[in-house]
């Protein structure tokens with residue numbers, strides 16, 4: 423194995439598809455609460471909404487990155503949740519706080535730890551954080567999620583500029599489009615009182631217009647091999 427791949431949210435949806443479609447030379451590590459149950463994937467059972475877990479995982483990044491003479495190291499942060507969907511001031515307090523920690527704080531902390539871990543490596547290095555169109559559009563009922571993705575995109579565009587100046591890690595925020603995963607099922611199951619635009623997502627599903635997670639993953643891997651893709655903020659629907 424010459425390529426180290428670490429994927430959060432590897433147990434389901436897009437993260438799982440990214441692990442499943444990884445190049446053959448990958449040593450694959452998945453981080454999530456449940457086991458992806460994919461042959462050859464090393465699973466780290468972690469609740470990423472718990473800040474106490476972030477430091478331990480960062481230490482694990484340090485260990486993994488220096489465990490072999492990798493020729494390429496890739497981190498894909500796909501873990502995330504829309505829950506609790508609903509208006510701010512109305513949703514459950516603890517669930518809202520967990521959402522802030524998982525979607526807004528965790529990506530920035532782990533991505534920083536990844537950059538620190540690979541800083542002294544002189545090999546191909548890539549950092550991908552999954553974003554969303556919600557970073558730039560108001561969806562009432564998704565305020566925390568949208569704010570978190572906006573934070574991710576600002577962080578990525580700034581850090582990509584830093585890495586261009588020194589560091590050399592390719593840093594990307596990737597919005598995948600509307601993808602047929604558990605996250606979309608959660609949206610469709612939500613009452614219009616909590617998510618007024620729910621009918622649009624039910625229609626997209628009924629019309630068969632959701633992207634397939636395996637197709638999204640294939641386009642993500644192709645993006646990483648595209649030397650002309652220089653913008654750090656990527657909408658996969660445009661590719």
Ligand SMILES: NC(=O)c1ccc[n+]([C@@H]2O[C@H](COP(=O)([O-])OP(=O)(O)OC[C@H]3O[C@@H](n4cnc5c(N)ncnc54)[C@H](OP(=O)(O)O)[C@@H]3O)[C@@H](O)[C@H]2O)c1
Pocket residue numbers: 430431432433434435436437438453454455456457468469470471472499500501502503524552553554555597598599600601602603604605606
């Ligand atoms: N699907 C879409 O249409 C869509 C659109 C735009 C952006 N995105 C983004 O794409 C990424 C992946 O979404 P998806 O649709 O694939 O979601 P998904 O199918 O719901 O999967 C979410 C993944 O995140 C993990 N996760 C959730 N909470 C976690 C926690 N507390 N600790 C650790 N892992 C946790 C889940 O694993 P466990 O439950 O096992 O912990 C699972 O592997 C997300 O960042 C999402 O915002 C998705």
